[in-house]
Amino acid sequence: ADRQAADLIIFGGTGDLSMRKLLPALYHCDRDGRLADETRIIAMSRGGLGDSDFRGKVDAEVRPALGDPEGWDRFARRLHHVSIDIGGPAAPAGWDALAALLAGHEDRDRIFYLASPPMTFGPFCHGAQEAGLVTPRSRVVLEKPLGRDLASAQAINDEVGAIFEERQIFRIDHYLGKETVQNLLVLRFANAFLEPIWNSLWIDHVQITASETVGTPGRRGYYDHAGALRDMVQNHLLNLLCLVAMEPPAHNDREAVRDEKVKVLQALRPIVGSEVDRFTVRGQYTEGTTATAAGDVTVPGYLDEPDSTRPTPASQRVETFAAVRAEVKNWRWAGVPFYLRTGKRLPTRRSEIVVQFKEVPHAIFPGAAPNRLVLRLQPSEGIELCLMAKEPGAGDVTLRPVPLSLSFAETFQSRVPDAYERLLMDVLSGNPTLFMRRDEVEAAWRWIDPIIAHWDGSAMLPEPYPAGTAGPAGAHELLARSDRTWHEEA
Numbered sequence: 001a002d003r004q005a006a007d008l009i010i011f012g013g014t015g016d017l018s019m020r021k022l023l024p025a026l027y028h029c030d031r032d033g034r035l036a037d038e039t040r041i042i043a044m045s046r047g048g049l050g051d052s053d054f055r056g057k058v059d060a061e062v063r064p065a066l067g068d069p070e071g072w073d074r075f076a077r078r079l080h081h082v083s084i085d086i087g088g089p090a091a092p093a094g095w096d097a098l099a100a101l102l103a104g105h106e107d108r109d110r111i112f113y114l115a116s117p118p119m120t121f122g123p124f125c126h127g128a129q130e131a132g133l134v135t136p137r138s139r140v141v142l143e144k145p146l147g148r149d150l151a152s153a154q155a156i157n158d159e160v161g162a163i164f165e166e167r168q169i170f171r172i173d174h175y176l177g178k179e180t181v182q183n184l185l186v187l188r189f190a191n192a193f194l195e196p197i198w199n200s201l202w203i204d205h206v207q208i209t210a211s212e213t214v215g216t217p218g219r220r221g222y223y224d225h226a227g228a229l230r231d232m233v234q235n236h237l238l239n240l241l242c243l244v245a246m247e248p249p250a251h252n253d254r255e256a257v258r259d260e261k262v263k264v265l266q267a268l269r270p271i272v273g274s275e276v277d278r279f280t281v282r283g284q285y286t287e288g289t290t291a292t293a294a295g296d297v298t299v300p301g302y303l304d305e306p307d308s309t310r311p312t313p314a315s316q317r318v319e320t321f322a323a324v325r326a327e328v329k330n331w332r333w334a335g336v337p338f339y340l341r342t343g344k345r346l347p348t349r350r351s352e353i354v355v356q357f358k359e360v361p362h363a364i365f366p367g368a369a370p371n372r373l374v375l376r377l378q379p380s381e382g383i384e385l386c387l388m389a390k391e392p393g394a395g396d397v398t399l400r401p402v403p404l405s406l407s408f409a410e411t412f413q414s415r416v417p418d419a420y421e422r423l424l425m426d427v428l429s430g431n432p433t434l435f436m437r438r439d440e441v442e443a444a445w446r447w448i449d450p451i452i453a454h455w456d457g458s459a460m461l462p463e464p465y466p467a468g469t470a471g472p473a474g475a476h477e478l479l480a481r482s483d484r485t486w487h488e489e490a
C-alpha cells in the first residue's frame, strides 16, 4: 500500500524539522524503494523560492549530511516549493499555486504535514479547505506541541476536527517511531517470560530518562513558552510510560493499542497543589562545561543562550530540566513509582527505560543486587538485562551483576532507520497505530496542567544546575527519599 502515488505537502518545509529530519527520512524511504515513482514532496514556506531554488537549498543543506547519497537526482526531482504566508494579505496566491500543482491529482493520497507552530494548524486547515484542496483521500499530520495546555489542545483539535475526520488526523510523536520503542511491545507481548512478572509484585519501580547534551541556542521563541515538561514529558516520556504500563491489547491494531494507552493516562494519579513540590523537580542550566568531540567547552546558561529574542523575566521561570514521580493507579501498578526525567545540557545524550525489579524474596547469597532491565533508545539502541552471576573461583561464592545484552545494530547488521522514516511510511500507508489519538493527547494534558499551574503560581524558580552536570540536586533527592537512585548513580 505504501507504493501508491501521493502528494506530500510539508508546511514549514524549509524549517529546521523538515531540513534535519523529514527530508533525510524521505530520501531514505525513496532509496529503499518505498516511494511510488510519481510521489511528490511539496514544501510550503514564506521563503519566496521556486522549485529550483528549493532543490538547490536541499542540495546544499541536506545532501552533505547523507554522505554520497545514491539515487539523489531521482529524489531531488520529487521536490517542489510553493510560497505562502497563510496569515498574510497575499495568502490566496499561495493557495492558488498549490491548487494548480495538485489539480488533476485528486485520486492520489494527499498528505498535509504541518511542521509549523500549533497556532498555524487551524488557519492552515481552514485555508486548505477554502481552496478546495481537502479531498476524501487527504490526511493531515500535526507535529508536537499540540497546544500548551488542555484548553488550547482542545481548541486545536476542534479546529482541525471541523475539517478533517479523526481517521484522517495523524498526531505525531517521533518517540513512538524509534526502534526500541516498537521493540518494547514485541519484547513484552511476543515473549512469554516477562509478562507474568510485569507488575507490582516483582517490579520495584520504573525510570524513564531522556537526557540531552544540547542546549537551546536559537530556540528561545519556542522554548520560553514550552519548557521541558511541555516539550518532552507531556508527549515523549508519557508515551514511553504508556507502553511500559499498558495491558496487552487483543490485537496489534490502531484502536486496540491506543485504547490501552489511553487507559494508562486515565489511571495516572493526579499531582496537584502542594504535592507538586513533593513529586516534581525543575531545573535550569547555568554556565558550565560540556564535553564535545573537540574536547571540553564552556557553554552559556539558558538565559545567555545566543538568540534573536532577548530573555524576559519569564525566561527565568522556564525549566530546562524536569523530573516527576508518577503513579499508575490500577491493579497491576499500584504502589510502583514511575520516575520520569529529562533535561538539556546534561553530561550525556542518553534515553532509556529502566525497569528495576525487586530483591529476591529470600536471599541465600550475600551481595545479590536486584535485576534490572534497561531498554536503550539512544545513543545505541539495545536491550540489557542485568543478572546476578557467580564469579569463577574455588573460594567463597562471590556474586557479580552481569549484563545479558542485545545491540540491535550488532545483531541485525542493518541500518537502524530514523523514527521519522517509519512514521512517514505509516502516514503514507494510512496506519495511525503509532500516532496519538485526540483522547490520548488530551488525557496527557489533563495530567500535566495542574503541575504547570502550581509551578506558575509558585514563588520559587527552577533550581539552577551548571551545564554538563546531572541536573539539580532535587532530582537526586526525589529518589533518595525512598532509598532509590537513578540508574547511572547506582
Ligand code: BG6
Binding pocket: 144, 210, 212, 231, 232, 351
Ligand atoms: C523534540 C524536542 O521533540 O525532541 C526537542 O522538541 C528535543 O527539544 C528532541 O531535543 C529530542 O529528540 P531525540 O530524538 O533527539 O531524542
